[in-house]
Amino acid sequence: MNRKILISIIAIVAVVVVAAAVLASGVLNPPADNNVVKYVNIAPKDQAAAIQQGTVDGGVSWEPYVSDSVIAGTGHSVLDSGDYWPNHPCCVIAMDKDWAAANPDVAARFLKAHIEATEWIVQTLEEPGSENYTLLMQLGATFSNRDAAVVENATQHMGMVYGIDDQSREYFKNYTQAYMDLGLVTESKLSDNGYSSIDDFVSKYVNTAYLDAAADVQPTTEMTTVRIGYLAGDLHQFARVVASSNEVFADDDPYAGMSMFEKYGINVQTPQPGGYAAGGNVMDAFNLDQIDVGYLGSPPAIMRHLQNGIPTEIVALVNTEGSAIIVKDGINSIADLGGKTIASPGESSIQYLLLRSVADEYGLKVQMG
Secondary structure, eight states, X not given: OOHHHHHHHHHHHHHHHHHHHHHHHTSSSOOOOTTEEEEEEOOHHXXXXXXXXXXOSEEEEETXXXXXXXXXXXXXXXXXXXXXXXXXXXXXXXXXXXXXXXXXXXXXXXXXXHHHHHHHHHHHHTSTTSHHHHHHHHXXXXXXXXXXXXXXXXXXXXXXXXXXXXXXXXXXXXXXXXXXXXXXXXXXXXXXXXXXXHHHHHHHHBOOHHHHHGGXXXXXXXXXXXXXXXXXXXXXXXXXXHHHOSSSSOTXXXXXXXXXXXXXXXXXXXXXXXXXXXXXXXXXXXXXXXXXXXXXXXXXXXXXXXXXOOOEEEEEEOXXXXXXXXXXXXXXXXXXXXXXXXXXXXXXXXXXXXXHHXXXXXXXXXXXX
16 A cells, blocks of 8 residues: 555544544533533423433423322422422412403302312312212323322322412512513513502402402302313312312202302303413413413413513412422432433423522523523
8 A cells, every 4th residue: 555545544543533532522522511400391291201211301390290200100309399489379260350350250150169179179188088089089080191199199299279378479479570580571561561569560460359259159050151271181270170070069969960160150161172281371362362261370370461461360379389390210309400401391380480499599500401
């Protein structure tokens, strides 16, 4: 072989070897930044599969998807939201403000059914092994398309409530401030929507008048159609599932064969059978005048009202707590999330705010992956 050709070949091989060494050392392909948590938007129903496939290292979601992963062994909780934010409000009932003002009696009747369903759930959960308990687990399993064991586990990580107290209002203020700090809601949007401050916003956006009026509501045969939106498979909104069921009243009850909504004269309809993927979609439905009432997370209700001027108001709570950061094996603490990719339902969700807040406390940055 020609000496010059041989030298050229050796030189090329040397360059290839050096380049490979450089790549291996991470100079051209640097390792993940251990101070950064990357996130991608994936619906909670798809997060377990993404973790199994290795697309992500974990996900932050709501029940029953949290318990689904834990029971199946596809992931474990590295943080429950209730341990980080005790008694924090999650899902709420929002109403179209103009619709509620024009139909205050209907709004109160709707909330009466919600109250009765919530109280039935709370009492039933205190009676494991009873017929009602078995029925509750079946209703949850059918709605969420999950095993009854998943439903049972999920109920242990969330509180079913309807009243809005001062602690809830403080959380609403904190959520609003967090969105402003993140730049997802501009401060000018407060004044644009007629509010002088965050305190003023929460005091006006949260309207408990219909909840108070519900205390005096009696059953009626007058039926009124109410268009509602809710989240697909979301057990945070268990009260809606119970209030819609015609199996809850005992055979000897005067309302046997009726749902709680029907008992109070509410004929429920929805433009999205099976539910919406996320709270932002429920707010879109309000904006398009497709629904009168929505079950959704309080953060998307707050964010989309302010940012997009959607005329809604929060009228009742649906649940507290019930979210978690679920991760694959090998991740055992929040500090371990550095350099990992976590699935999130989206920037308007309470789960996203939870991830941002926890990461910040541990000195980690959160970036879109």
